[in-house]
Amino acid sequence: MTKRKMFFRMITASLLRRRSRMLIALLSIAVGATILSGLVTIYYDVPRQMGAQFRSYGANMILLPGEEKPLTMERLQEALKNIPEEEVVGATPYRYVRLDMPSRQQSFISAGTDFEEVQKTSPYFSVEGEYPENTREILVGKEIAETLGLKERSSVELSYKTTAFPAGTDPGDIQAGKVLSGSAEGFNKVLLSADIVLDEEGKIDSIAVDAAYQTPGVGSQVGTDQAFLDQFIGKKPPFSLNTPDSEGTQQEENTEGVDAVSGATISSQAVVDAVNSAVFGSSEGGVIVENTEHFTVSGILSTGGEEEAYIYMSLKDLQRLTADETLDVAELSVSAGADELDNYSRAITDSELDISSRLVKRVTRSEASVLGKLQALVFLVTAVVLLLTMICVCTTMLAVVSERRREIGLRKALGASDSSIRKEFLGEGLLLGGLGGVLGAILGFVFAQVVSINVFGSSITFQPLLLPATILVSMAIAAASCQFPIKRAVAIDPAIVLKGE
């Protein structure tokens, strides 16, 4: 057996067979190492964590369509190439439109978006239930949910209408010969109705207006003034009221003009609206393209902000409903310093993409100062913990030395030189430090993970380099804390063994 082997046999035996005292030393080193490696992990993770934390106050970069071209998903992807991929925490497209809820006769602002990205750029969104995963699932703002009494799994009908006047539409083809009714609000919001019949070509064949409840003698004339009503006969809807001004009479594009009954403009407009509505199903002039789908509420959204009055659905659903692929805005969350953000933003705005980029300054600026303070705090705590660990290990080792006085005296009597005694105690200290370090590195990771999850709400990745680093540092700490106890051990007089103390 070599001397080295015997050396290790002795120091491991000392640790293994004299458990109690060494266990305390081991434990204190392990605790110190745990906090050390845990805090260091957090220390290095803090910028990332805090970045993510600041990201949770919302996006820090916003992309808007430029002057000429609309914003689309492809163009958004193109713009994102200006930012290193790993720094893009999330990029969320938004398209806002107003959707009707026919059953409630109300309309709501609805956003089409990408929910996976929403969760990254707007982590403060709090959803009761689930984020939509399937097609035709929606997130309903809390405010809407409360007024309409919507819950998870509630079903709602949403419809998208465009009022347009597409040329060549010929409602007569389908509706010829039938009596079509329409109504519209007249003076004082009193309803007025019109029944019409279309001929084969979609032109008005006959018209009857019930204006009995309009102002008698004034508004009510629109139902009886044959000259007024005759203006509709033989013409193709939609109609509009001619508006006289200095340049003569004006009329809306693609419509047939009708002169109002003098003194009853509002009621006349109501007749025009009622007729249009009878033909196209809307009180507004124009062809109504209506697209209605059923949706299931997958969750209720609370944000404490205006989002609570919105409905959210996947971009695909909205694009299908509206037959439109443009985006209104994209919100980006980028994990980069203020200067880099500035550079990225300028690069996007200056590119040929015709996309304008803006930074949310408020968020990026506060980040740096809070980070600095936090790291200083972590550093301080680490230093204090290390000091406490050293004190604890030192006192424990002192107790160990006095407990082992006889043994040390015996070793000296057997011929151990001061340097052997020093080596043996240092060896035990380093072994303790190493073991404590391994334990601490593992526990420290768990500790950092728990802290990270509870404080920052996100997990951290294991830093492989931290394992040897923690072991080395705790060995160094153990060695340093052993110096004074070792001095004591070396000073022990071998003669005590003969005195039979």
Next chain:
Amino acid sequence: MALLELRNISKIYGELKALDNVSIQVEKGEWVAIMGPSGSGKSTMMNIIGCMDKPSLGEVLLDGTDISKEPQKVLTDIRREKIGLIFQQFHMVTYLTAVENVMVSQYYHSMPDEEEALEALERVGLRERAKHLPGQLSGGEQQRVCVARALINHPELILADEPTGNLDEANENIVLDLFRQLHDEGTTLIVVTHDPEVAEAAQRTIVLEHGRVAREILNENFGKQ
């Protein structure tokens, strides 16, 4: 030339003279017993001979060289190379097994050799107990391990302070037999004892009283048993 010579040594603790002008000689291969009442300075003398302490006055000649003025480091080297120690309180390293305790002595001396250590244990009749911790051994067995440990490096001089003080008759005889063997092999033995029987096993007995050599008794029966 004597292996060991104490020349007018005194050890003074304040007012107290633990040793007072003691001069003795021990020849190579000699077996000397030291007796005396408690507090007469026996252990003090052993500490000085064992290079664990220095006299206040006088010279200690080991192999003809004065070691009384040497620094601690040199004394440690001499102790390691030339002296084997056996104590009353057994003094084993509690967390090491019997064989490991023997190997500790080898470790500080030269190279640990488990086989040789086991042979030494064999010699004191404890090979079977090699893997036992001191706590698992009786007092007599522990003392036998200590004897094995003292002889493992083949020291020129074995110092034993009350080696049989805590032993029963049977173990005392085992230890004395071991001493006889060592003596036959030419080892010099200095044995402190209270026990006249142990003293009678030696060739010569030196009696200390109040830190002085009171008398020396030659054992005429030595070697006749």
